[in-house]
Amino acid sequence: MTIIKPIDLRPDPLDLDVSILPDAINYAEDIRQISPLDLTGTAEVLEEHGGAKEIIEDIRLRASFSGRFELLCARCLEPGEQDLSGDFDLIFRPTGVDARSGERAISEAETEIGYYEQSGLVLEDVVREQVLLSLPDRSLCKPGCKGLCPHCGQNRNETECNCGVAPADPRWSALAGLAGAIKSKQN
Numbered sequence: 001m002t003i004i005k006p007i008d009l010r011p012d013p014l015d016l017d018v019s020i021l022p023d024a025i026n027y028a029e030d031i032r033q034i035s036p037l038d039l040t041g042t043a044e045v046l047e048e049h050g051g052a053k054e055i056i057e058d059i060r061l062r063a064s065f066s067g068r069f070e071l072l073c074a075r076c077l078e079p080g081e082q083d084l085s086g087d088f089d090l091i092f093r094p095t096g097v098d099a100r101s102g103e104r105a106i107s108e109a110e111t112e113i114g115y116y117e118q119s120g121l122v123l124e125d126v127v128r129e130q131v132l133l134s135l136p137d138r139s140l141c142k143p144g145c146k147g148l149c150p151h152c153g154q155n156r157n158e159t160e161c162n163c164g165v166a167p168a169d170p171r172w173s174a175l176a177g178l179a180g181a182i183k184s185k186q187n
Contacts, residue, residue: 004123005120
């Protein structure tokens with residue numbers, strides 16, 4: 001676990017050139033890192049004046065990452081490999097600095113700020129979040145994936161099933177010619 005503290009960022013920013021090994025970060029049950037995840041960037045401390053005698057030490061983390069992952073296919077649920085990469089520029093401030101009693105509205109800028117504990121910012125937690133945010137909406141094991149049969153559940157990439165096309169549900173019969181009727185009325 002790599003912990004970044006404001007004291008580590010003085011007098012100069014910290015250059016990051018890290019290779020995170022597979023299984024070092026638990027992303028999710030259906031996401032597995034299968035190559036080293038390369039991370040390069042910098043971490044620096046930003047001082048913000050919070051009052052007459054209060055200085056808040058924010059950590060700014062700018063970095064790029066890239067690695068190979070195994071994701072479950074959205075059609076057949078088999079694992080497929082995919083390269084993921086991304087860039088981020090994030091600001092973290094100490095937990096509790098913004099705490100005020102009662103409810104209050106936050107500004108849009110405040111929604112862009114993360115928080116770190118007194119022990120420091122855990123780099124792997126930041127990387128995990130950024131990898132999860134970089135995931136595609138749907139991933140496929142291959143472009144022409146045929147998926148699972150909706151009737152028997154057979155993986156149609158491996159074998160063809162004998163289910164054929166199921167008859168339409170009779171409850172939908174009243175809507176059978178609706179598309180054609182709408183088109184004829186529009187012409």
